[in-house]
Amino acid sequence: xxxxxxxxxxxxxxxxxxxxxxxxxxxxxxxxxxxxxxxxxxxxxxxxxxxxxxxxxxxxxxxxxxxxxxxxxxxxxxxxxxxxxxxxxxxxxxxxxxxxxxxxxxxxxxxxxxxxxxxxxxxxxxxxxxxxxxxxxxxxxxxxxxxxxxxxxxxx
Amino acid sequence: xxxxxxxxxxxxxxxxxxxxxxxxxxxxxxxxxxxxxxxxxxxxxxxxxxxxxxxxxxxxxxxxxxxxxxxxxxxxxxxxxxxxxxxxxxxxxxxxxxxxxxxxxxxxxxxxxxxxxxxxxxxxxxxxxxxxxxxxxxxxxxxxxxxxxxxxxxxxxxxxxxxxxxxxxxxxxxxxxxxxxxxxxxxxxxxxxxxxxxxxxxxxxxxxxxxxxxxxxxxxxxxxxxxxxxxxxxxxxxxxxxxxxxxxxxxxxxxxxxxxxxxxxxxxxxxxxxxxxxxxxxxxxxxxxxxxxxxxxxxxxxxxxxxxxxxxxxxxxxxxxxxxxxxxxxxxxxxxxxxxxxxxxxxxxxxxxxxxxxxxxxxxxxxxxxxxxxxxxxxx
Numbered sequence: 001x002x003x004x005x006x007x008x009x010x011x012x013x014x015x016x017x018x019x020x021x022x023x024x025x026x027x028x029x030x031x032x033x034x035x036x037x038x039x040x041x042x043x044x045x046x047x048x049x050x051x052x053x054x055x056x057x058x059x060x061x062x063x064x065x066x067x068x069x070x071x072x073x074x075x076x077x078x079x080x081x082x083x084x085x086x087x088x089x090x091x092x093x094x095x096x097x098x099x100x101x102x103x104x105x106x107x108x109x110x111x112x113x114x115x116x117x118x119x120x121x122x123x124x125x126x127x128x129x130x131x132x133x134x135x136x137x138x139x140x141x142x143x144x145x146x147x148x149x150x151x152x153x154x155x156x
Numbered sequence: 157x158x159x160x161x162x163x164x165x166x167x168x169x170x171x172x173x174x175x176x177x178x179x180x181x182x183x184x185x186x187x188x189x190x191x192x193x194x195x196x197x198x199x200x201x202x203x204x205x206x207x208x209x210x211x212x213x214x215x216x217x218x219x220x221x222x223x224x225x226x227x228x229x230x231x232x233x234x235x236x237x238x239x240x241x242x243x244x245x246x247x248x249x250x251x252x253x254x255x256x257x258x259x260x261x262x263x264x265x266x267x268x269x270x271x272x273x274x275x276x277x278x279x280x281x282x283x284x285x286x287x288x289x290x291x292x293x294x295x296x297x298x299x300x301x302x303x304x305x306x307x308x309x310x311x312x313x314x315x316x317x318x319x320x321x322x323x324x325x326x327x328x329x330x331x332x333x334x335x336x337x338x339x340x341x342x343x344x345x346x347x348x349x350x351x352x353x354x355x356x357x358x359x360x361x362x363x364x365x366x367x368x369x370x371x372x373x374x375x376x377x378x379x380x381x382x383x384x385x386x387x388x389x390x391x392x393x394x395x396x397x398x399x400x401x402x403x404x405x406x407x408x409x410x411x412x413x414x415x416x417x418x419x420x421x422x423x424x425x426x427x428x429x430x431x432x433x434x435x436x437x438x439x440x441x442x443x444x445x446x447x448x449x450x451x452x453x454x455x456x457x458x459x460x461x462x463x464x465x466x467x468x469x470x471x472x473x474x475x476x477x478x479x480x481x482x483x484x485x486x487x488x489x490x491x492x493x494x495x496x497x498x499x500x501x502x503x504x505x506x507x508x509x510x511x512x513x514x515x516x517x518x519x520x521x522x523x524x525x526x527x528x529x530x531x532x533x534x535x536x
Contacts, residue, residue: 020283051399053283059394078402081297081298081349081350083349084346084347084350085349087273087291087294089289102349103298104402112396113398114398115285115298128302144284
């Protein structure tokens, strides 16, 4: 009997290029990050909640937000994970080296959590509630990777 | 509510890779099973809702690609992008409008045809989140950690969900992963993303489900056994996960409260006989039943240890084996509805919950349970 063959059509490497608008709130956030290493949130005029990253609408109040406030740069770990499976980096198509830390950070002065990498040099220090600070990239381009990662601050 | 009923269900076998079938082939199978179950023909179907996701299907307007297999030609067909429970909600609304007497609802996906982590990564915000590589597994690991921190739920209790559901799946011939495993097996399985081991996660799956909903006189015209829809509600939370109280599912609490209220259920814990919930990960089964008020706050893990959620327990949860034993995205929630229908008709075979009269089915759409749809069903 002849060996079975599977007839499959592959999409190969064809992509769907997009130009995503960062928006005026995002532009201001990334400009401050790139030029001044500062992190901006935005405050709801109704409930007073401070959102990071800044955006136009408070979903809780259905209200437009216009007042930018500086937050952090220090904060605490809200929750975290350590990735141990190989993930294909959507930006490069390459497998990202594992393990690496991932977490939600609550910046001082903010009410929401901001997700980013956490350095896991000493895994025993990675805990919910641990104080962290960002390590900025020397060559900042105005995107989320202008922060390289967050690291746990000793003695705080 | 006592006007509408589910009068037919059809589920394909859930498999890791249905290499012989296109997704329209799966829809054809599920639709014909549902028509046969309802003792109807396609001519008895007044309108159609298909449910799919363009990224999973690898094409835009994917819902229209299954129109022919759904018998939608020359009919009013509309689409829902999301979980099948939400497609069924739309289908129900259409029969309740009075414009249609019957709706056929389908939901399908083939996880085998793509790279799941890239598909779920694409659900995240392209400006702030996507470049960091977040996907469904890592996001849910973050949520699992927060849930464990708040409730004191242990890795062993989470592992017991996996043991229970894979064990239940042994009695479900449509299940992908029936397994005899121990808590130790789960804890020793590969750590994917702390605190989630491989056996805390549902598999990548292919499958389809079809459900027929009828209104008024049409519920009893064809000879099938109607299961009554007593209460349905859905509710959504914020898009950014960081905006939510991540260790709780407040949207589910609200959806469940509204669905139970519509069904005139005042004490869900004593009035619900069986539940099928969206257990994409072990911790989610515990978190969801707690959020629905089917467990005291933070005690779901302890109740599980006592055997409350076993097929013969106080409140059997996922007697079919749940999504941990086979997880076709999009179809996942609609399968939960179909499984409750089988339970309430006494047709669940080896995983039948004795004397089940009232059941709850639950579906999730969005990352880490952004929105939830809850269905309360009762036997005829």
